[in-house]
Amino acid sequence: MGYEDEIKAGSAKHAPPADLVGKFQYGTAGFRMKAKDLDAVVYRVGLLAALRSKKLNGQTVGVMITASHNPPEDNGVKLVDPMGEMLESSWEAYATSLANADSDQQLVDWYNNLAKNLRINLDAPAKVIYARDTRASGSRLVGCLQDALSATGAQYTDFKLATTPQLHYYVRCTNTKGTQDEYGEPTEKGYYEKLGAAFKQAMEHHKTSGGLVVDCANGVGGPKLRELVKYLPTAAEGGIDIKIVNDDVHKPDTLNSSCGADYVKVNQRAPPSSKAGANDRCCSLDGDADRIVFYFLDEKNTFRLLDGDRIATLAASFIGDLARQAGLGDKLNVGVVQTAYANGAATMYVENNLKLPVICTPTGVKHLHHAATRFDVGVYFEANGHGTVVFSPSALKTIHTCQPESPAQADALSTLGALTDLINQTVGDALSDMLLVEVILAHKHYRCADWLSSYTDLPNRLLKVEVPDRNQFQTQEGTAERKLAQPQRIQDEIDKMVAKFSNGRSFARASGTENAVRVYAEANTRAEADDLAANVAAIVKKFGAVAGM
Ligand code: G16
Secondary structure (H helix, E strand, C coil): CCHHHHHHHHHHHCCCCHHHCCCCCCEECEEEEEHHHCHHHHHHHHHHHHHHHHHCCCCEEEEEECCCCCCCCEEEEEEECCCCCECCCHHHHHHHHHHCCCCHHHHHHHHHHHHHHCCCCCCCCCEEEEEECCCCCHHHHHHHHHHHHHHHCCEEEEEEECCHHHHHHHHHHHHHCCCCCCCCCCCHHHHHHHHHHHHHHHCCCCCCCCEEEEECCCCCHHHHHHHHHCCCCCHHHCCCEEEEECCCCCCHHHCCCCCHHHHHHHHCCCCCCCCCCECCEEEEECCCCCEEEEEEECCCCCEEEECHHHHHHHHHHHHHHHHHHCCCCCCCCEEEEEECCCCHHHHHHHHHHCCCCEEEECCCHHHHHHHHCCCCEEEEECCCCEEEEEECHHHHHHHHHCCCCCHHHHHHHHHHHHHHHHCCCCCCCHHHHHHHHHHHHHHHCCCHHHHHCCCCCCCEEEEEECCCCHHHCEECCCCCCCCEEECCCHHHHHHHHHHCCCCCEEEEEECCCCCCEEEEEECCCHHHHHHHHHHHHHHHHHHHHHHCC
16 A cells, blocks of 8 residues: 555544544644544644654654643643754644544645645655653554554654653654764663753752652652652652652543642642641642642641742742852853743842843743743743743853863852753753752752742732633734733723722633633732632633624
8 A cells, every 4th residue: 555545544544523623723732632532633643743754854753642731531642843842833733734634535635735835755764752641541542643653654662651751852862862962861761860860960069958749640740750769869868858649640530630730820729638737848740740830838827839930930040140150140141931821020020139031922832942042041931830941052062161260160060060951951841840949949958938938929810711612712913912802802801800900910811722711810919819810700701602602
């Protein structure tokens, strides 16, 4: 059989639900929906992965099957480009179009058209690696992907269960192996060894204080963290005293259920199962371990959240200090990238206290990551805990070639060098970010309360509103998702509502990962933030009901 017949035969095996054709969309983090509806989409993403690799002369492309923070019955699929970054945005439209082909023949035609229009040599080699999280539907979807890769003649490697950031790491390592930009060993062991060695170097002369309770959302982060721990110094050796909770991957229904980073961030409370006492340092990962938030209960038993904004400010100030101590203060420009969900107080703290520039982008790591590369050291985090730090090639060279002029400079340089390995620079990585935070807290002799005291968050509330059709909610270009263009007149109503609250700020935007509109609100008091969010949610519901008819 020729490749066209192979593609058609595979496609016939994995037909899309007829009522969804035309509605599939490559969103914030690839395709995400009920897992039962995803077979055809995964098959078609497999075709695109092969095309992408062929276009890039056989460089390895990644495919991750995960729905991250979504409920257990969902799943999703996204593509990873050769340096471990998100799929180039112009290709998202190609993914969407292939996913929406309404017949096997049309799928082949569109595949061939893409090859023609993008000048892809279909005889070029293709290499694809993939992995999945712990969802029950994952192995079936891997089967759909493999069918597509076989049909296109791509070479493929199954990395089986992995966190999303591990797959990003494997992709980059595979493509840089043997080059001067070698990123590490493209194996699970290589990943742990790299983080473990970097952590030890960064912690030289330093010790953590107190333990860390890690809620793994009953997802893939649990078993992977258990593995990573084997490569870290023990608590007695000055390492972290890690207590892993919510790491049951055998009951798929427990994934992200009343636990995990999204639960903690949205509900602004610890998982109900938490037994942590006052001042115990806790953190929660999400279902595929690419997000992390920290928290603790203070002396009055009040829940205190240390979210992505807090990790960004902690990391930016620490790296800025280290650069100055290393004598590189004027050679490394550090900047912070946030989204509209960043707390207003965090933005002010970065600009006014840390005196660092801030860029605001639309939601989605792909946007933040891209903006972060404009700095020598770009610290990007979404408030939900998704983020990392990227060092430019010239920053890496500066750090690795600088000759220290004093023991203090040597120490700072050594720590800075270790951070460049400890931080997963391909994408936000909860395990790597967890170690980064622990290193910083140890260096600064900080407890969570000290970390929290750097600024006071404006009271805020995040809500999810279900509407008949979230696509009716379109944001205005150039507003970093702070304003809606559609439905008509909705933004006027939101603006009028916000004006009633002193220091009020609120916006609504369609989620790219869930069938909902998210509403964020900030105001002077907790009660006012709740009130503003509820009022804006009511406006969204009202317009959503009309627009969706
Ligand atoms: C994904 C994206 C994040 C985004 C989140 C929510 O996270 O990678 O950048 O913040 O979805 O996006 P939305 O508000 O569009 O639903 P994850 O952890 O679910 O992969």
